[in-house]
Amino acid sequence: xxxxxxxxxxxGVKLFLWRKHAADTSRGTILFVHGSSMxxxxxxxxxxxxxxxxxxxxxxxxxxxxxxxxxxEGYGRSDKDRPINFDISNGADDLAAAxxxxxxxxxxxxxxxxxxxxxxxxxxxxxxRHPERVARLALDAFVWTGxxxxxxxxxxxxxxxxxxxxxxxxxxxxVHGIFxxxxxxxxxxxxxxxxxxxxxxxxxxxxTGTYVDMCSKLPLVDPVKINVPTLILRGExxxxxxxxxxxxxxxxxxxxxxxxxxxxxxSHASFQQKNYRLVYHILHGFFTQPEPVxxx
Numbered sequence: 001x002x003x004x005x006x007x008x009x010x011x012g013v014k015l016f017l018w019r020k021h022a023a024d025t026s027r028g029t030i031l032f033v034h035g036s037s038m039x040x041x042x043x044x045x046x047x048x049x050x051x052x053x054x055x056x057x058x059x060x061x062x063x064x065x066x067x068x069x070x071x072x073e074g075y076g077r078s079d080k081d082r083p084i085n086f087d088i089s090n091g092a093d094d095l096a097a098a099x100x101x102x103x104x105x106x107x108x109x110x111x112x113x114x115x116x117x118x119x120x121x122x123x124x125x126x127x128x129r130h131p132e133r134v135a136r137l138a139l140d141a142f143v144w145t146g147x148x149x150x151x152x153x154x155x156x157x158x159x160x161x162x163x164x165x166x167x168x169x170x171x172x173x174x175v176h177g178i179f180x181x182x183x184x185x186x187x188x189x190x191x192x193x194x195x196x197x198x199x200x201x202x203x204x205x206x207x208t209g210t211y212v213d214m215c216s217k218l219p220l221v222d223p224v225k226i227n228v229p230t231l232i233l234r235g236e237x238x239x240x241x242x243x244x245x246x247x248x249x250x251x252x253x254x255x256x257x258x259x260x261x262x263x264x265x266x267s268h269a270s271f272q273q274k275n276y277r278l279v280y281h282i283l284h285g286f287f288t289q290p291e292p293v294x295x296x
Contacts, residue, residue, distance in 0.1 A: 001058045003045065006105070010097035016077035017070045017098060018045065019105075020057040027064035027288060028135065029106040031099065032057070033091075035117035035141070035269075036210040037170055037178070039076025040069035042198035043116070043271065048191050056271050059280055065287070066106045070098045072122070074167075074207040085166040087209030088220055091122035092129060099126070099133050110135035112287050116270065117141040117240060118210035124221040131228050138283055140233040141240050141268050144249040146218040148242030151181065151268075156215045163212055167205040172196045182267035183237035188274055195272050223249045229257035231286045233279070235266035259286060 006017040018041055032044045044067075048054040057067040071078040072094045074086035084090065099111060113134050115123030120142040127134045146152045162168065175196040179187045213220060232250050234243065243262070250260050261282050263270060270279045 001061060003057070006101065008097055008101045010073070010094060013073055013082070014079045015070055015073060015094055015098060016040075017068060017101065018057075019066070019068050020045065020055075020061045021066040022061050022064070024064045025066040025106065028112050029066040029068065029102060029108040030060055030112045030114060030287065031095070031102055032067065032069040033095065033113065033115035033119035033123045034069065034072065034075070035119045036214075037174070037206050038195075038199040039071045039202045041076070042195055042202070044069045046191075046195060046198055046272065048194045051191060053277070053280070054191070056276075056280065060284070060287075063284065065112075066108070068098075068102050068106075070094065074209075076202045083166065085209035085212060086207035088118060088121050088125060088213045090209065091118070092125040095122060095126040096130060099130065103133065109133075112136045112138075114138040114140065114283065115142075117268065118214060121210075121214070121220055124226060127228055128221055128225045131226070134228045136229045136231070136287060136289075137226070138231040138233060138286060140270055140279075141235065141238055142232060142246065142249075143214065143241035144219050144221070144223070144245050146214065146241070147245050149240055149245070151239035152215055154181075155211060159212070159215045162208040162215070166208055168208050168211070169205045170199070170203065172200065175199055178269055179267065179272075182235075182239045186237060186265060186267045186273050186275070187269070191272050195269075223252035224254060227254050229255055229289075231258070231283075232260045233263060233270065233282065234261070235263050235268060235270055235273075237265075237267040240268060257289075257292075
């Protein structure tokens with residue numbers, strides 16, 4: 001399935017968008033939001049020989065969705081020139097700019113939004129700021145306060161280093177570490193290597209802003225202000241947030257249409273896991289859920 005490049009400007013900053021869809025787009029428009037250490041296409045349009053439906057964009061496009069993603073400022077093909085660390089608030093600004101373009105291009109007034117890791121924080125903050133643009137919100141590998149997170153506890157040891165510069169280097173060993181830090185074995189070697197190839201083709205360094213935010217500024221979003229249908233996805237072995245932290249966030253969400261799902265056998269990068277089809281199934285069910293015929 002072919003994709004198309006799109007470019008927009010956010011206050012003079014060029015942002016790259018990528019779109020995939022088939023003739024039928026009746027199911028709605030999905031905007032996928034990437035995490036801290038990789039751009040959009042490696043995360044959502046990864047091609048792995050022999051791995052069926054490896055691209056989540058193609059999977060949903062073949063099922064009637066108009067699928068979009070973007071490289072946040074500082075990542076991939078988007079501009080990287082400003083002397084800032086491209087934090088989560090800046091990423092939410094990117095989503096505000098991108099959503100206007102995507103809604104106009106697709107003809108849908110509201111979007112189905114999926115974010116993973118720091119991308120989930122960006123997506124949640126975007127939904128808090130612009131609830132009128134969000135039909136449904138899926139937050140994967142999300143964190144609220146950070147309490148009880150082994151990943152963030154370890155990452156805070158390098159906080160002074162992250163705060164001292166705007167970018168941090170990444171390499172193949174770093175990508176391997178994403179899959180080894182929580183529970184080795186949840187992803188197969190071919191997928192990990194293809195993921196690393198795709199990431200490193202675009203970036204040899206990434207911004208520090210999301211790491212600084214997640215290590216020193218949580219909470220960044222207020223669940224009470226996210227009044228849209230929301231799905232919380234947590235991998236069984238994901239160390240970015242404790243279940244207690246996420247359940248406390250979930251309990252405060254005001255919209256009656258909300259779901260909390262623990263995904264068996266999954267650690268952090270859910271679309272690159274051996275159990276990726278489980279994630280697709282859960283997300284497809286949430287995005288195709290019929291509207292209720294009765295509301296109190």
